[in-house]
Amino acid sequence: MAAGRINAADTPAELVELVYASRLLGKDDRLVMHGGGNTSVKSVLTDFIGNKVNVIFIKASGVNLASADVGDFTPVRMDPLRKLQQMYAFGQRHSEEDIKCFSTREFKNFLYLNLFTLTDHMVSHSLTPSIETLLHAFLPHRYILHTHSLALLTLSNQAEGERLCREALGQSYGMVPYSQPGLGLAKFALGAYEERPAIEGMVLHKHGLVTFGDSAKEAYDRMIDGVNRIEERISSAERKVFASVPMPASIATVEQVAPIVRGACSFEKTPAEKDYQSFVLEFRNSPALLDYLKIADLEAFSKKGAMTPDFIIRTKNHPLVAPAPDADDLEGFGKELRKRVERYVEEYRAYFERQQQATGMDVSMIAPMPRVVLVPGLGLFGLGLSAADAKLTADIAEHSALAMLDAESIGCFESISE
Known part of the structure; x- marks a missing residue:
């Protein structure tokens, strides 16, 4: 003492x-x-x-x-x-x-x-x-x-x-x-x-x-x-009107989509050991959030960075944008989602290596899977290793998405550089 x-x-x-x-x-x-x-x-x-x-x-x-x-x-x-x-x-x-x-x-x-x-x-x-x-x-x-x-x-x-x-x-x-x-x-x-x-x-x-x-x-x-x-x-600011993308005639339900998201984002805890870790999911689908998710430039918006560096600890540097889930083609949705997760993991590994080289810090990389998945037409999933972590991530992701929409509505959102 x-x-x-x-x-x-x-x-x-x-x-x-x-x-x-x-x-x-x-x-x-x-x-x-x-x-x-x-x-x-x-x-x-x-x-x-x-x-x-x-x-x-x-x-x-x-x-x-x-x-x-x-x-x-x-x-x-x-x-x-x-x-x-x-x-x-x-x-x-x-x-x-x-x-x-x-x-x-x-x-x-x-x-x-x-x-x-x-x-x-x-x-x-x-x-x-x-x-x-x-x-x-x-x-x-x-x-x-x-x-x-x-x-x-x-x-x-x-x-x-x-x-x-x-x-x-x-x-x-x-x-x-x-x-x-x-x-x-x-x-x-x-x-x-x-x-x-x-x-x-x-x-x-x-x-x-x-x-x-x-x-x-x-x-x-x-x-x-x-x-x-x-x-x-x-x-009081004049607000932009955003172009939106057409959605499938029938959007899959959260009950259909959640297991696919969870499976696509599972990861092997130890390489070659076949011991996998799955995330707990927290779902959000407020009307304002659904408006954000139908924006034509959603992919570009999502990669502009975090609202503040403090959020990166929970949400990573950006979310993963999934395809809109067509209820009549869940197999196709799952196949495309897995491709996007693989690409996300590759990009995150490269991002981590760049930061490690730039800072010289000797730190271990956390699991490179996304912590936030945006699903146009359906909603947002926050991922965590516990229900509490998933809720926390979803809270930050939802509020950040709406704040980014406000920022883009009155100007052009610009986060800190990588």
Whole structure:
């Protein structure tokens, strides 16, 4: 155990406030979904020998904001984070390349070693500080909230995303160019604040929205107000009408299609062992989703990339588009689907190898099968190794598809580069 200690009875009032605001955000799927987003508050704790220690409580990676409790916020000592800020953000040394070389593993170890305490709850649930801890620590505000608002992503994921976001939010928000979470993003965010210290929040392009305040309520109110303004900007825009493709006279049912999808996406756990793993499927077919699935350019749309990099963990970099399932030719549907799955696997392996070579990271590839299957005329399948995983994937995929449709309706969706 580390040298600090937090007793339940001595939970700081500001942390209780943060938990309440976090749960409100987590229950609104316009803002975050299934462990996305992060929130923080800066506080002072007393260690076991009576020293006052500045800390930042930040939501642990992967914890669902909707159900987060005080034990799910990891307390990190601020002094080492400020030292890192001085080293990197103020240009005393280190190039941009140095920042990129500060590997995820090294960064996580740094945060872990600077925890104020390591509780039994943190150990049993493998809780670690968010990868975006530095974003929160470099900014001076007491309460900071960060969401992956789909409305914000609809506007920012455009060629003229900065202009559109500024039109919606005005001068009260800073604009931060896309950067991978970690030192680079924290440095750009600090720069946006220093340029205009009176801002109420900032747009992290192609990533999310950040608001801050002296109280949890102030930061929360700013988040809701900002998202409402963005949604109003989207609803007021002139919208395109998309060409659609003709569908078979008789579309197969989900009961007929699901087993074919499941079989086509099964994979061998160990090569040549004939031991196969099948996915659990979660199905979605809302009217708005069906409108998206009949678009003539669906294949091209589907390969434009994820709404935000956080979603790739669950949905991969893009879904698989199946043929429309003709109820009178299920054999033909299955044959074509298997071909498309084989092509998807080949493309994913090539994508993984390119990324591994570009980053130099020694990581193992997860199963290359698709996690989202779009079936025109029928609906969407989310795939997971458990029912919970499949539901999570389907939630993200459905919301992303509708947000992408909004983005294309008012402009041209543009994700981050590969």
